[in-house]
Amino acid sequence: MNYEQQLNAFYDQLETEPLSTAGIAVWHALMQVYKKAGWKNPFTVAVSVVTLKAGITERHFFLVRKELVEKGYLTYESRKGRQAAIYCLTPLTEPHSHKTAVNRTYNADNTTVNSTSNSTDNRSLLVKELNKDFNKNINKDNNPFRFYEENGFGMLSPFISESINAWIIDHTFIEPEAVIIEAMKISLMQNVRTWSYVMKILQDWSSKGIQTLADVHAEQERRKQKVAAYHMKKKGEQAHENAKRTSTPDYSSYDFGF
Structure with a gap:
């Protein structure tokens, strides 16, 4: 066959x-x-x-x-x-x-x-x-196939459907449908509507041992804190640099009487 x-x-x-x-x-x-x-x-x-x-x-x-x-x-x-x-x-x-x-x-x-x-x-x-x-286990709001088509990713091809189904049944995640949909939401927020981008997100989560929607949210919070800390550090470095420039004597307009 x-x-x-x-x-x-x-x-x-x-x-x-x-x-x-x-x-x-x-x-x-x-x-x-x-x-x-x-x-x-x-x-x-x-x-x-x-x-x-x-x-x-x-x-x-x-x-x-x-x-x-x-x-x-x-x-x-x-x-x-x-x-x-x-x-x-x-x-x-x-x-x-x-x-x-x-x-x-x-x-x-x-x-x-x-x-x-x-x-x-x-x-x-x-x-x-x-x-x-x-419906005890999944409803239309927790259906990655439906979410894919209804949110501008395109028509489901056999290849994409098989790929989505593979993530659902291979037990990488404890809550596969919810996690896949969350990856698609993040892809949408990045203004990227491709399954390959969603796959990269899922692969990243899998490598980090993320299994549930709660794990995803915790990881997102860690990323936000990391980004915020980075910006705070850059802001502090910039402020320090500005302070150094301000404290350096400027003799360009000083009349030495020569």
């Missing part, structure tokens, strides 16, 4: 089959596992691994997985006992592949059941349940 083509097709499909932010994160996490497995479809992965990569709770994961199945992004087969489920990601680059992929899914007894993706009532209930659970 061509990773770049699959990624581009994924974001194209989001235009017609939108996912929650958690859904996007879980899809990317499964894609990473799929890639590591050598593009072998189907593949197995433990729930704990996916939740760690996606940065969500186990309870939330099962809701998101259901969303991904109903919208045609994957199928899966649960297995008895503590065995990891078997996943099959839909090859989105193939025409109409998402329509055939949702025709089957599995219950805990490995019995094939019909998909309910065409049921408006079921989908509505699912969306409500997803939104209720997801």
Whole structure:
């Protein structure tokens, strides 16, 4: 499978089959596992691994997985006992592949059941349940993807979306969404609207061990104090220099009587 083509097709499909932010994160996490497995479809992965990569709770994961199945992004087969489920990601680059992929899914007894993706009532209930659970962790004001587009950085390309998602799921920050948005705010205050500039800010914070929004604010306060101290020092040096010049005798207009 061509990773770049699959990624581009994924974001194209989001235009017609939108996912929650958690859904996007879980899809990317499964894609990473799929890639590591050598593009072998189907593949197995433990729930704990996916939740760690996606940065969500186990309870939330099962809701998101259901969303991904109903919208045609994957199928899966649960297995008895503590065995990891078997996943099959839909090859989105193939025409109409998402329509055939949702025709089957599995219950805990490995019995094939019909998909309910065409049921408006079921989908509505699912969306409500997803939104209720997801909004506990993130809302529209804490969504870096939305913030990027709504504040003049430009349209989200697959590359930028992947990069933002990578910062969210790699556990560099404890509060990744809030920290990424704060970096974008600082970029805006500097009148720079590029993702590369935001990345430099994030990399700087990462190197300093900053993990939360409180850490960011503390670092900003330290920088302000450092800058203020620098200006005070320069002001003191300038005042001292001015005082030296004033105290030096000026004989240029003195009449010595010669």
